[in-house]
Amino acid sequence: xxxxxxxxxxxxxxxxxxxxxxxxxxxxxxxxxxxxxxxxxxxxxxxxxxxxxxxxxxxxxxxxxxxxxxxxxxxxxxxxxxxxxxxxxxxxxxxxxxxxxxxxxxxxxxxxxxxxxxxxxxxxxxxxxxxxxxxxxxxxxxxxxxxxxxxxxxxxxxxxxxxxxxxxxxxxxxxxxxxxxxxxxxxxxxxxxxxxxxxxxxxxxxxxxxxxxxxxxxxxxxxxxxxxxxxxxxxxxxxxxxxxxxxxxxxxxxxxxxxxxxxxxxxxxxxxxxxxxxxxxxxxxxxxxxxxxxxxxxxxxxxxxxxxxxxxxxxxxxxxxxxxxxxxxxxxxxxxxxxxxxxxxxxxxxxxxxxxxxxxxxxxxxxxxxxxxxxxxxxxxxxxxxxxxxxxxxxxxxxxxxxxxxxxxxxxxxxxxx
Numbered sequence: 529x530x531x532x533x534x535x536x537x538x539x540x541x542x543x544x545x546x547x548x549x550x551x552x553x554x555x556x557x558x559x560x561x562x563x564x565x566x567x568x569x570x571x572x573x574x575x576x577x578x579x580x581x582x583x584x585x586x587x588x589x590x591x592x593x594x595x596x597x598x599x600x601x602x603x604x605x606x607x608x609x610x611x612x613x614x615x616x617x618x619x620x621x622x623x624x625x626x627x628x629x630x631x632x633x634x635x636x637x638x639x640x641x642x643x644x645x646x647x648x649x650x651x652x653x654x655x656x657x658x659x660x661x662x663x664x665x666x667x668x669x670x671x672x673x674x675x676x677x678x679x680x681x682x683x684x685x686x687x688x689x690x691x692x693x694x695x696x697x698x699x700x701x702x703x704x705x706x707x708x709x710x711x712x713x714x715x716x717x718x719x720x721x722x723x724x725x726x727x728x729x730x731x732x733x734x735x736x737x738x739x740x741x742x743x744x745x746x747x748x749x750x751x752x753x754x755x756x757x758x759x760x761x762x763x764x765x766x767x768x769x770x771x772x773x774x775x776x777x778x779x780x781x782x783x784x785x786x787x788x789x790x791x792x793x794x795x796x797x798x799x800x801x802x803x804x805x806x807x808x809x810x811x812x813x814x815x816x817x818x819x820x821x822x823x824x825x826x827x828x829x830x831x832x833x834x835x836x837x838x839x840x841x842x843x844x845x846x847x848x849x850x851x852x853x854x855x856x857x858x859x860x861x862x863x864x865x866x867x868x869x870x871x872x873x874x875x876x877x878x879x880x881x882x883x884x885x886x887x888x889x890x891x892x893x894x895x896x897x898x899x900x901x902x903x904x905x906x907x908x909x910x911x912x913x914x915x916x917x918x919x920x921x922x923x924x925x926x927x928x929x930x931x932x933x934x935x936x937x938x939x940x941x942x943x944x945x946x
Contacts, residue, residue, distance in 0.1 A: 556597065567582050614646065678907075743757065744756075
């Protein structure tokens with residue numbers, strides 16, 4: 529018999545830990561694990577009364593947490609309600625099964641495919657109420673379904689965007705970075721592809737990923753991130769790793785971009801996203817996908833490196849994708865293609881945005897500074913406008929400007945040849 533109690537928790541503390549956050553041991557985690565054991569025992573005994581009492585205790589303790597911790601540990605409550613629903617379904621109490629399945633969804637249960645496959649609901653799957661709950665979940669939890677609905681862009685969207693720019697390797701800070709970390713030696717003497725992948729592996733191996741805790745690093749540049757992380761023995765976010773990649777690549781003369789990858793999340797219940805990179809390979813005349821958090825790159829069936837746009841298209845159209853076999857998270861867990869590409873990144877490739885300028889310290893906040901981002905939005909996204917918006921911090925004068933486009937050709941425009 530499958531261990532139902534741990535299904536969602538395993539997902540929470542493996543998939544999300546790999547890409548967004550690192551689980552930490554604290555009193556609620558300890559309580560949650562103990563309570564989950566008791567819930568599982570009640571499930572095995574088909575004891576709905578005991579299970580309900582345990583869930584009520586769980587929820588009462590959860591509601592004592594602050595808002596941030598409730599967001600962090602919501603999966604425990606989601607899972608508890610889901611499994612209580614399973615138990616009532618097995619006991620043929622349909623009304624209670626629907627009530628607690630609805631509670632699970634309200635707390636954020638989104639695994640549509642698992643719900644469809646779960647044999648515990650066999651006796652209620654044809655009921656109208658189950659189908660209603662199931663379909664409402666699909667629009668927020670079936671990531672392949674959502675991504676395929678969001679496939680369409682508009683190549684005729686000719687609203688004028690400011691041009692993406694890339695810092696030259698001759699910039700003093702990049703020259704200093706290359707010398708300080710001996711990047712020429714790390715990249716090696718091979719072709720452009722081997723150099724790009726050598727830098728990917730080096731950044732991944734040099735700094736651990738930790739998306740739960742703030743690193744405390746204030747200057748958003750590769751030198752500061754690499755040096756401070758080592759000095760303080762701390763991990764950094766996926767965004768900080770992506771910044772490091774941009775600076776290292778551009779110090780070697782490659783054009784690179786940081787790409788924020790987000791889900792559709794129409795209900796504002798998914799707080800997770802991911803940040804990766806693209807780097808331009810002149811001989812291939814294309815952007816290619818590199819993910820320093822997971823030491824990951826993607827190829828087609830012939831071994832050709834793929835771009836983010838190509839990976840997204842292949843996921844949508846069921847074309848072959850190959851993940852490098854040594855992809856991993858902090859050398860603690862192997863990255864599996866099915867979870868990484870067809871679940872996690874399928875979720876987070878819905879809409880994308882990049883800084884307008886790829887340059888040292890561009891995203892470092894400063895007084896009276898302007899930072900500009902450009903978003904690529906599919907046509908079925910529920911937030912289409914405005915085309916241009918800005919937000920200004922009244923205390924510092926920091927201005928964040930955002931543009932949106934539906935045109936992938938403008939967003940993925942290749943760097944101009946020298």
